[in-house]
Amino acid sequence: MSISVKLSLIASVIVATLMGLSIIALASGTEAQEVEPEKGPHRGRMLRQDDFAIELAIFEAGVPPEFRVWATQDGKILPPESVEVSVTLSRLGDGEDQIKFRPQEDFLRGDMEIVEPHSFMVSVNASYVNKSYKWQYDNFEGRTRIHADVANAMGIFTGTASSQVLTERLSLFGRLLADTNALVHLSARFDGVVKGIHVSLGQQVKAGTALISIESNESLKSYVLRAEIAGEIAALPINIGEATDGRTLVSILDRSRPLALLKAFPEDRRRIALNNSVLLVNxxxxxxxxxxxxxxxxxxxxxxxxxxxxxxxxxxxEVPVGSFVRGDVEVARYEVPLAVKRKALQSFRDFTVVYAKVGDQYEVRMLELGREAGEWVEVLGGLEPGTEYVTDNSYIIKADIEKSGASHDH
Structure with a gap:
């Protein structure tokens, strides 16, 4: 095993160890590694103090996610109008949500939608019969912590979500050609025998440059074949003493006027207009x-x-005439208020997400996506402009979160 391979393996072990420590450091401060919280009959979290208890649940059956509360004392259900509850959700880097509740049927219903991700520190205030109760707990999902040195070692880089100019391109295929007037094939005006060749392959010539001397079969007099355009001697398939016999004696190519001939089918052709820019790829x-x-x-x-x-x-x-090429033709260009790099996208549950970075913590942001063009994807919702997000190697964050078992705990 080479020294470089050994060093690479050692570095991988160190990074993996550091990454494992970073996960443990986060887990030690969250409930992800603690005993599973008590659940109530509505699958919500039970919060108890003395003989008073509330069940706080996120309800989302047929409605946008919302908090609902059921209150009891000594195990007996309390009328919802007799209890006051407020909840504050402290989100990573996104401020706070203040939720008020109103009675409905046998429960208290929150007054706002609980947007994804359902990852926050929860502060609960309740009052019943002139007595106040307080609880606080962490409800994290899709979140992990990776120290900066470990992130750098693993190639985790970030960018800032902002407006972008998106460019849509169609990929067409074809070949590089010389312009109609940029390639000439010269033959003898009067057939005869080649007496002299005055140029060589690859030589640059000007219009009027003497190329070949030929002795005419009819007059037995010599005349000179001259260049009709400026360019490079691209072919010279003749030797002194040979008969011209009506064949091409010399070809001249003007490299300053190349073109590409691409093929487009009808559904693509109607999107192409004159002067659209084209990026050629070989x-x-x-x-x-x-x-x-x-x-x-x-x-x-x-x-x-x-x-x-x-x-x-x-x-x-950068490639010679005759090469096969792909032409990426620009067919639309527009600015969108917010976009992220396509390579940043990952899946999380049933969502497409990016990972926002706040300090040394990373957390999912569920996205509503729009148009795609090149390396960019338009974002219609789920991400605030100016958010720092992972652009490179975001799969590492996903694996880290899955390893730490950050669940969707309601």
Whole structure:
């Protein structure tokens, strides 16, 4: 085993150990590792003091989640109008929710929806017959603590949720070509025998440069074949002494005018407009070049595709003419008030979430998502602008939470 592999294994053990300690440190301050709290007949948490007790439950059958309270004294159900209750929920980094209650049937009903995540410190105040009662407990879910040095070692990085410009692109496929006027194939005006070759492959020439001397078969006089455009000698399939025989003697390519010919099917073609930007990608390279839509064919090919001609900035072209390429064509660009990186998304219960970071603690934020484009996903709800959230290696946070057993305790 190489030294580098050994060091890597040692580092992994150290990180795992530190991470385990960080989880234990959080668990020691929460009820996640304590005895399961007493549950009442409505599956809520029982809070007792002397002979007075209330059951506090989150009810969500057919309604948005809300708190409901049932009160008893000496085990006997109390009329809800005889009891006053208020609850304060202290959330991680998101302030407090103040909940008041009103009588309904045989219980007290909270006056606000309990939004996800149901993770908070709960403070309860109750009064009955001029006597006050107080309780406080932690109801954490989807939360963990990882110390900064451990997070850095594991590559856990964050960003700030904010507005973003989303760019939608269509991926089309095709080839790089030379512009119609950028590639010329020259042959002898009068057939004869090659007497001299004045250029070499790869040489840059100007329009009018002497290329080949030819002795005419008819007049037995020599004349010179000259370049018709400026460019590079791309092909020179002839030798001195050979007969021209009507074949191509030299090809010249003007590399300053390349283009890409892409194929688009009807459902995509109607989204493409002239001057849309195009990012060209080649299998061998992450980026082959950039360009813009120059022409959209009004006709369909035999395979029902339409030709899309893309002009290319030759200064950033990194692959030769003839290469197969993918063209990512921009078809829409818009700004959204709030977006997160697609790679940050994870699943938690039935939700898609990101992990908000407050200090050295991380907690789920259940998201309502909108449009997707590139690396970004629009957020319609569940996250406040300016929230610091995990962008890289968020799966580590998910695994940490699952390992610590942070449950959905109502």
């Amino acid at each position: 299998e061998a390279l992450e980026t082959a070049g950039k360009g813009a839509v120059q022409w959209v064919s009004p006709l369909l090919n035999g395979d029902q595709s339409a030709d899309i001609r893309v002009s290319i900035d030759a200064d950033n072209l």
